[in-house]
Amino acid sequence: MMQLALDKWKESIGYQSGLLAAICGLAALILVLVELWTRPLINQRIEEDQNALLDEVLAGATYANKVFAKSEAIDIQQRHYEIFTVKNGQGGTTHFVVRGTEEGFSGTISFLVGVDTEGVITGVRIISHSETPGLGDKIELAKSPWVTEFNQHSLANTPLWGVKKDGGTFDQFTGATITPRAVVNGVHTAMQALAKNMEEQPHDAN
Structure with a gap:
């Protein structure tokens, strides 16, 4: 009886560990996907802000290059x-x-x-x-x-x-x-x- 209870306990621990690992993996995947999705938006915003400041530090002078x-x-x-x-x-x-x-x-x-x-x-x-x-x-x-x-x-x-x-x-x-x-x-x-x-x-x- 004691051995059966011990086996069930081990199975329970293994299940919980596996479930935790799966949840952690899913969370990591979501973070990666969110980062990949938001990176272009963030870069675009940085570029827009920087270009706005560029016009100011050039005192409105025109330019033809990036x-x-x-x-x-x-x-x-x-x-x-x-x-x-x-x-x-x-x-x-x-x-x-x-x-x-x-x-x-x-x-x-x-x-x-x-x-x-x-x-x-x-x-x-x-x-x-x-x-x-x-x-x-x-x-x-x-x-x-x-x-x-x-x-x-x-x-x-x-x-x-x-x-x-x-x-x-x-x-x-x-x-x-x-x-x-x-x-x-x-x-x-x-x-x-x-x-x-x-x-x-x-x-x-x-």
């Missing part, structure tokens, strides 16, 4: 940047866009910098961040025009890249200096990365 389809990677000061070339209908280079990141007060700040062929900034926009609402989030154009202070600046005409509290050119926010300081440092380094890339791989412009 700017984000091809990039050149460059590392400088232990930071990684991606440089994209903007072309006109004749295939000439009109602008460059630099995508980079910098550590802010609450996490990573991702941004785009638009630059013309003379090395002058046409626009800077924040792609994503996790800075403090009401303080650090003023780096967003929707919250403050602060980010437009970069317009028309270049390595040549701006010797003091920093916030005014540090003796630099750019304003900081009341009660929040770390975030604007991070963005200024990030944009400055992005400009240096572009200059380095231009020296190593000169681009033709019409």
Whole structure:
């Protein structure tokens, strides 16, 4: 009798284990299918958002190529940047866009910098961040025009890249200096990365 009960118990455990494994496998399959289904939608949304910011950092300048389809990677000061070339209908280079990141007060700040062929900034926009609402989030154009202070600046005409509290050119926010300081440092380094890339791989412009 005891042996029979033991056998039934083993069968029950095996059944339960098999059922659990089947459920886990089904759940994993569903997650994979959902990820495969949503990935194109997410990528499309990212592309749409990025293209909207592209128009802003180029100050409305037209372009004929898929700017984000091809990039050149460059590392400088232990930071990684991606440089994209903007072309006109004749295939000439009109602008460059630099995508980079910098550590802010609450996490990573991702941004785009638009630059013309003379090395002058046409626009800077924040792609994503996790800075403090009401303080650090003023780096967003929707919250403050602060980010437009970069317009028309270049390595040549701006010797003091920093916030005014540090003796630099750019304003900081009341009660929040770390975030604007991070963005200024990030944009400055992005400009240096572009200059380095231009020296190593000169681009033709019409």
